[in-house]
Amino acid sequence: MNYVLPFLLEEGVYRGRFVKCETLMDELLQHHAYPPMVEEVLTQAVIVAVLLASSLKYEGLFTLQVQGDGPVTLIVVDVSDDGRVRASVRYDEEKLPKQAATLSDLMGKGVLVFTVDQALSENERYQGVVELNGSDLTDSVLSYFDKSEHIPTDLVWLTQVKDGHRQAAGLMVQQLPGKAVKPGKDDFETISVLMQSVRKKEVFDDSLSPEQVLFRLFHANLLLLFPKKDIRFECRCSYDKVKKMLAQFSNEQLNDMYEDGIIHITCQFCGKTYDFKKEDLS
Numbered sequence: 311m312n313y314v315l316p317f318l319l320e321e322g323v324y325r326g327r328f329v330k331c332e333t334l335m336d337e338l339l340q341h342h343a344y345p346p347m348v349e350e351v352l353t354q355a356v357i358v359a360v361l362l363a364s365s366l367k368y369e370g371l372f373t374l375q376v377q378g379d380g381p382v383t384l385i386v387v388d389v390s391d392d393g394r395v396r397a398s399v400r401y402d403e404e405k406l407p408k409q410a411a412t413l414s415d416l417m418g419k420g421v422l423v424f425t426v427d428q429a430l431s432e433n434e435r436y437q438g439v440v441e442l443n444g445s446d447l448t449d450s451v452l453s454y455f456d457k458s459e460h461i462p463t464d465l466v467w468l469t470q471v472k473d474g475h476r477q478a479a480g481l482m483v484q485q486l487p488g489k490a491v492k493p494g495k496d497d498f499e500t501i502s503v504l505m506q507s508v509r510k511k512e513v514f515d516d517s518l519s520p521e522q523v524l525f526r527l528f529h530a531n532l533l534l535l536f537p538k539k540d541i542r543f544e545c546r547c548s549y550d551k552v553k554k555m556l557a558q559f560s561n562e563q564l565n566d567m568y569e570d571g572i573i574h575i576t577c578q579f580c581g582k583t584y585d586f587k588k589e590d591l592s
């Protein structure tokens with residue numbers, strides 16, 4: 311279904327993640343009617359977010375935000391520590407190009423921000439910021455790891471629409487800090503070439519298990535597999551949370567929001583609508 315499969319290579323010199331979303335993207339997209347190019351960039355952001363989140367230890371929420379000044383102005387994906395994923399995108403339909411070749415066609419100039427909010431401690435907030443660059447989101451993520459973390463990292467994402475269903479997958483490999491490559495073993499560059507050789511045909515082949523896909527790529531690299539971790543679409547919105555959000559507005563601002571005596575708020579992530587009458591907010 312939808313999962314992350316962690317693995318190690320070369321006795322722990324390299325760490326990897328394989329993510330596959332068989333139904334998750336359909337679930338995320340079902341309440342929206344995004345044009346294909348918007349769907350695609352959102353899919354990419356989801357795969358990147360799940361890969362990054364799964365490589366961090368946290369109790370709370372991981373959020374990936376991409377902000378730009380192009381036709382697509384904001385993408386938000388969040389992943390909770392127990393594997394709940396939700397995503398939304400903001401864009402101006404009229405400004406979308408006929409064909410988007412690169413990320414900058416869609417998002418212009420901007421930044422990619424990832425944040426980890428630990429549930430238990432206010433202080434343990436981790437944030438990474440990198441300017442958008444290159445032809446897709448993975449380029450920005452890779453330049454972050456290169457410049458800020460100095461951890462050799464590579465990742466790849468794949469998507470296809472089959473019988474009207476969007477499938478997506480991704481792979482990430484990293485060389486763990488302080489781990490030296492043993493003589494005669496593949497260096498990081500070779501590992502990333504092997505990873506990049508993955509093909510849609512095999513990743514989305516229902517007759518191949520994820521373990522088999524990884525074995526095809528890394529059979530010579532002492533592949534060690536860990537248990538799969540499920541991910542799923544679930545929104546965290548609620549009546550009370552929306553009410554709290556509305557409580558931050560002044561009465562004057564609220565008055566402007568009423569339509570026939572009711573404020574309708576639609577969750578940007580799941581499309582659920584919440585209605586408030588004046589007496590609900592007093």
Ligand SMILES: [Zn+2]
Nearest residue numbers: 545547577580
């Ligand atoms: Zn929601």
